[in-house]
Amino acid sequence: MNRFAALLDRLAYEPGRNAKIRLMADYFRATPDPERGLALAALTGALSFANAKPGLIRALIMERTDPVLFAMSYDYVGDLSETVALMWPAPPAAGRPDRAPLLSEIVGALADLPKRDLPTQLAAWLDGLDDTGRWALLKLITGSLRVGASARLAKTAVAALGDLPPDAVELVWPGLAPPYLDLFAWVEGRAGRPETDDPAPFRPVMLAHAVEPGDFGTLDPADFAAEWKWDGIRIQAVAGRAADGDRVVRLYSRTGEDMSAAFPDLCEALDFDGALDGELLVRREGRVQSFNLLQQRLNRKAVTPRLLKEFPAHMRAYDLLVEDGEDLRELPYAARRDRLATLVMRLASPRLDLSPEVPFANWTTLAAARADPAAAGAGVDSEAVEGLMLKRRDSLYLPGRPKGPWWKWKRDPHTVDAVLMYAQRGHGKRSSFYSDYTFGVWTAGAEGEVLVPVGKAYFGFTDAELKEIDRFVRANTVNRFGPVREVLHTPDQGLVLEVAFEGLARSTRHRSGVAMRFPRIARLRWDKPPREADRLEQLEALLREG
Template identity: 70%
Template structure:
């Protein structure tokens, strides 16, 4: 466990991508099975613990220290795991340090009643860094700046002629501690093969076109096709036959989570052999509904006939990955598109249709379609369009986010000038900064003009702007509510933030009655007094326009 904790500690403070890969590769190379496999599972987020939850460790520390002192310390440190690791009053009784695999199996297998005592014994046996790593495992938020893709890249570097995409292609048929994966990469065993008749295929992702310098000059429109980017949930519908010949269907999220149980009404439509990449939408009365309507089907514990009737699920197909037993991912997109059109036509199922392509001759024509999807070909579904996808006609379907093949060009975000109301410290590297902001707009109330919160944001600014915002919060705090600071926001004092967001929803949790989707700070309006910030009527008008 100590070696794994030291790895996490090094990764958390190492800013360089290649250095992170080397750190993980060295650990995997020098650590035996199954320990390295459990470490890989932890870094890639592949572990789940039924009973090990953050409230368990909070209860443990509050039994051993003053709860008020703990809250003050947590507010100062900014990270729960780090605070408990430092404050834990270890009762030393053994020099035995548990192995990572032992801890993970214990977290998975220990009963709910016995788990708190077991965690306490581990915390007693570990040093501060080890305790921090253990608590990070339990809370499920490592925040060490190493993505799952980066960890798989480190695994691939252990072998000869093994690429990260090769690891991605076999990943979703594997389970911790990944002994067959390491054996294959190191040349000691065959390539792992899944027994799942309807496996998940790692998705291909797009690069934001704004990140491509001078893209209009750099990209030739003749090399690309365009299609609508729908405001739903990216899914993969897969089906295949098991050794007995029975057809098995699955619906996966973009990350490979099996969500079939949440959409039984769609499983009957996946009555083909193959795999489709598409968008999960709600299609009602021949019209694609908003993302707010789709949310009524997400994260539901009980799927009732009424729910399925009121919110009928639908797949709008983007790509055909497998047809029958033929893997099409190596074919050019233009060829896969023709195969997809014929496939959907033969399927003839109203639950699955084809995402239409957008005709354009040059970038100016495509720009016009993006600005007005209704006249650009989206018709009655225009309000459900999130933007455009540009795909090279000769692009194969490869995992990850390859450069230069697919681009996403979202519609311009909405903007509102809102007043900073509250601030809270961030986590991890931002634990010493007030980086999480609540902002509001003006509304006429019984006692005159009042600010009502409409959203929270914790990104969109540079490190230099964060430092400026942090200084403003500290100098202009007028009240404290635990870890939250209230900031001055009188009409003539305070700070206005230009907030960009993707959309609005009705909300019963917000006093304003509205909530933003994906808000981010786009600009600090040092030039604008709070009294000139926007009003709730502006957001209400946007809601009415969106239907």
């Protein structure tokens, strides 16, 4: 565990991408199985522990320190794992364990240990580790490493052990499981490429880069096809036959999470053998519904007949990856598209249709289509369009986000000028800054004009702007509610934020009655007094417009 803790500590302070890859590759090269495989699982988010909750950690530390001191320290540090690691009282030398636990011992125990025994065991582990080891252990069990190393970066480090391209590891990854003995044997040349016998496996999805105005000068419109970018959830539908002949159909999220149980209506309708890439939507009465209605079906382990009837699932297909056992990902996009159109026509399912291409002669005409989807062929579904996808006609289907083949050109976001009301510390590298913000707009109240919260945001600003807001929060705190600070907000005093967002929905969880989708801070409006911020009535009007 100490070696894994040292790796996490180095990664947290190392800013360079290539240096992070070297750190992880050196660790994987020098660490034996199964320790390195479990470290890889932790770095890629493949480990979870049902009974290890933050509340348990808080209870353990407050039994050993003054609760008020812990609350003050946690408020200052802003990170639970770091606070507990620093405050944990080291036991007398005579009472310490002889050695630090191995990572494999911890993972195995957390998987098998009864819930009632977990507090005692966790305390024993914390007693046997130093500050860094305790921090790493708590990060591990709470599932929030936040050390600046993505799953893709960790897989790239594994590929470096055998001088393989990162995509080679990405392609075999969905069929693997911790501690990845077959993966390390393959990259080190001790065994063949891992293969899966799963009849309906997930394939890594291909993602797009956001196109900027300056990019169009380097792109030839004749090389690209365009299609609508729908406001749903990216999914992969895979169907095949098990060894006993049973038909297997699965729906995966773009990260490989199995969503099949929540969408039995769609699974039953997909009578084919292969893998489709597309968008999960709710389509009712011949029209794609809002994302808010789709949310009624998401994250459910089971669905009721009422949900199936009121929110019927639909797949709008983008691409065909596999058909009747033939892998099509090495074919050009145009060829895959032709095969996809033929398949969708043959299936003739009301639950599946083909995402239409958008005809255009040049970037100017495509910009006009983006501005007015209804007039460019989207018809009654135009409100569900969030932009355009541009795909090179000769592009292969590659894992990850290669720059060049695919681009996304989202519609311009909505903006609102809102007043900062509350702030909270961030996590990881932002634990020293107030970086999570709640903001509101004006509306008429019983005693005059009042601010009502309409959203929260924790990104969109630059590092310099973060420091500006942090200084303002610290200098203008008027109240505290645990880790949350209430910030001065009157018609004459406060900070106005320009907030960008993708859309609005009705909400019963917010006092304003509206909820923003993907809000982020676009800029700071130091030039604008709070009284000139926008009103709830403006958001209500936008909501009514669709």
